[in-house]
Amino acid sequence: MYKAGLAYQDARMQWWCDIDKTVLSNEQVVDGKCWRHDGADDPLVAKKEIKQWFFKITEYADELLEATDALDWTDTVKLAQKNWIGKSQGAQIDFVVGDPHDTKDTLKFTPELTDMILRGEKTSTVRLEAKDLAVGEYALLQTRKSKDDVASFAVAEITQVRTMALGQIPIDLEGHEQYDTEEQKLADYRRYYGESVTLDTEFTIYDFELRSQVVAAFTTRPDTLFGATFLVVAPEHPQLAALTTAEQKAVVDAYVKESTKKSELERMADNKEKSGTFTGTYATNPATGEKIPVWTADYVLYGYGTGAIMAVPAHDERDQAFAEKFGLNAVPVVADDGTLVNSGDFDGLNANDAREKIVAWLEEESIGESKTTFKIRDWSVSRQRYWGAPIPVVTCQKDGIQLVPDEDLPVVLPELQNFAPSGDGRSALATATDWLHVSCPKCGGPAERETDTLDTYICSSWYFLRYLDPNNSEKIFDSAIANEWMPVDFYNGGDHATAHMIYARFITRFLHKLGLVNNPEPFKRFLFNGKVTASDGSAFSKSKGNGIDPLEIINSGYGADALRTYLMFAAPLEFSARWDSQGVPGSYRFLNRVWTLVQEYAAATQGDASDAVLRIIHPAIRKVTADLEDQKYNTAIAAMMKATNELYELKAKDSFGDRANWKFALESLVALVAPFAPHLAEELWHQLSNDGTVNRDSWPQWDDAYLVSDTMTVIVQVNGKLRARLEVATDLGKESIEELALADEHVQSFTQDKQVAKVIYVPGKLVNIVVK
RNA sequence: GCGCGGGUGGUGGAAUCGGUAGACACGAGAGACUUAAAAUCUCUUGACUGAAUAAGUCGUGCGGGUUCAAGUCCCGCCCCGCGCACCA
Helix, strand or coil: CCCCEEEEEEEEEEEEEECCCECCHHHHHHHEEEEEEECCCCCCCEEEEEEEEECCCHHHHHHHHHHCCCCCCCEEEEHHHHHCCCCCCEEEEEEECCCCCCCCEEEEHHHHHHHHHCCCCHHHHEEECCCCCCCCCEEEEEECCCCCCCCEEEEEEEEEEEEEEEEHCCCCCCCCCCCCCHHHHHHHHHHHHHCCCCCEEEEEEEEEEEEEEEEEEECHHHHHHHHHCEEECCCCCEEEEEEEECCCCCHHHHHHHHHHCCHHHHHHHCCCCCCCCCEEEEEEEECCEEEEEEEEEHHHCCCCCCCCEEECCCHHHHHHHHHHHHHCCCCCCCCCEEEEEECCHHHEEEHHHHHHHHHHHHHHCCCEEEEEECCCEEECCEEEECCEEEEEEEECCCEEEEECCCCHHCCCCCCCCCCCCCCCCCCHHCCCHHHHHCCCCCCCCEEEEEECCCCHHCCCCHHHHCCCCCCCCCCCCCHHHHHHCCCCCEEEECCCCCCHHHHHHHHHHHHCCCHHHCCCCEEEEEECCEHHHHHHCCCCCCCCCCCCHHHHHHHHHHHHHHHHHHHHCCCCCCCCECCCCCCCHHHHHHHHHHHHHHHHHHHCCCCCCCCHHHHHHHHHHHHHHHHHHHHHHHHHHHHHHHHHHHHHHHHHHHHCCHHHHHHHHHHHHHHCCCCCCHHHHHHHHHHHHCCCCCCCCCCCCCHHCCCCEEEEEEEECCCEEEEEEEEECCCCHHHHHHHEEEEEHHHHHHHHCEEEEEEEEEEEEEEEEEEC
């Protein structure tokens, strides 16, 4: 992952569990508490800024989303995944704060450098490629979070343009990265511009001064641009301080402090009541030229889009609530018929056309562009736990992050007496000093192992591949073996409609790109099964103490077979089932009856030949086989129960007379029961003098010949109401059946004195006589 | 708020295409066996009228509609569960 550029470290605000002393991912926070400590007495989690490892799942967001539709999964899970990925199409629009300037070109910076510029620590930039900029001209400054994620943040005036060989650029150039040696400087520049760079390569240095701020706002409704009457930036937005006037500074600082202190849960809880503060500055709506105030408010989330929005109170509920509360303007720009008004040249266009035209205009004017954003964030994979897969990385004081060389893999966790966190925010691994201190694989100097371990979701993202080749000591798994088995035909999960199921898809896709597996998707079919709840419908929980211990049921004499059979019989697999203490005794009774049949069969003696038993078992085989394929376990078991009841009735009559047919029937019944009651089935399978195991090659075949019978029941309706049943030969024709129906005594009591308007015959099912 | 499921006996739940509503099980009732109980076996069990295991009427959240026929299809409501949730 690291080599592919998909693993990186970053200091971010993270959920922190104070009990386990570890960070948590968003999805491990349940109702404001740690997923492992969600009892009534457990504390709420809070956010902490910690340097963490991340996997760049966002890079796969689009392809994961696009592949979702084709999955043979239930729609609810597919939808949950789509929501989680949360793709939105719209536009990113630059709003100039302060005086507008005609910009000639753009200069791009990494987020760290952007912060330095905003703080005034950096006022120059070094470029290999010459920009079309001269002294006195203006440049648009942009933050480049990734190749595709670029946002404007300021307009600067060029104050000086110089060219210089790399070797001549002073090492302490203002605000620039500090290098100890020329070699370090060269190495860094090569990393950025390529190996062809030497100390003689000419670079251009642009010195600049900030003139205006630019706030980039993301919107899905560029068609409403003319109705944008104010801007809102998130309290965490890095430009906020630079946007705030001296008079407003105290108020804004107080607001920021208050809202960042609020937990996310609290923010959500009072999400109806909007709060916010004016920054004191005004931006220009590029469409109308109007000055619009810039506010900060925590209803705008920093983590989504650009962390800033253009507010259109006339067409957005949240903006409307905010505008009403703080007395801000609203300008309607879309009429009830869906066409634009108050929108200059775009008046009269329908909103969809206007959307495209306005984005085209923005792009032409270089003040905005079409843009797609996702809700999914990069996956935080660091955990400050001892238990977990080690991260095979060492940090060298000189060379920084270095991968543990392949020959030293796997990294084995040290043996410890005490697994409690080290206390300095790191895991217990930090206390294993012998293990911790290693030499740098690159320079041999002092280095430390990574003390974070990986989120357990990492292991569950590929275990299904390793299970196919578990003893391979050379590599992760053998691709030939994996390709033979993968993808998993049927995956049944009880939770994790999003988390595990998205992570596993992501990692499998990554392994697919490396060429290790042919199929990019891990699970062909997936079913999200229901849970067993307490008898009052509430979830089992440790704190409530309302759980049922399966071992207690098993050991009380019912056994695992009866428990399993009950769980599968209680409700369809995807439903949640309320625990019913009478349920296991019920399925135990059924299994006992199967057992009794086999015992009584063994004790019985030869009698008359008859195929009656086959007419019971063959339909059952067909029904159970079909239901199992559809994961309809509850009705499959019902069919077995029904067949068992019928066999009871039959044996009372024929005393297991036809030995061969009864043997087939009982063997079949045992095989059908085996998936649910494997222990019982295995024992009975052997009692019926079979070798091997019932769990292999024993599945019975049904014979269509025993599904049909000589007679059938045809019901007779008069005006849609059931009036009689006819037991007729299966091959009897339409006319004869209709005749019989009309001749039926009871039917005639409803048809006499009336006129028969119509007779409808549904073959093999019913006759409906319509009378007037 | 948005999205997705769902509403059927005392209970969990059955019911390919619109075609016998309530399979199967639990619970309940009755009987057989037993000194007795448990276990087991057999029968009954949607509601109402009825002596009836004769027959009829009603009945799948509510109100309408389509159809020879609606749990199933259409329109309008009500309720419940789950997921997401200030995502611009």
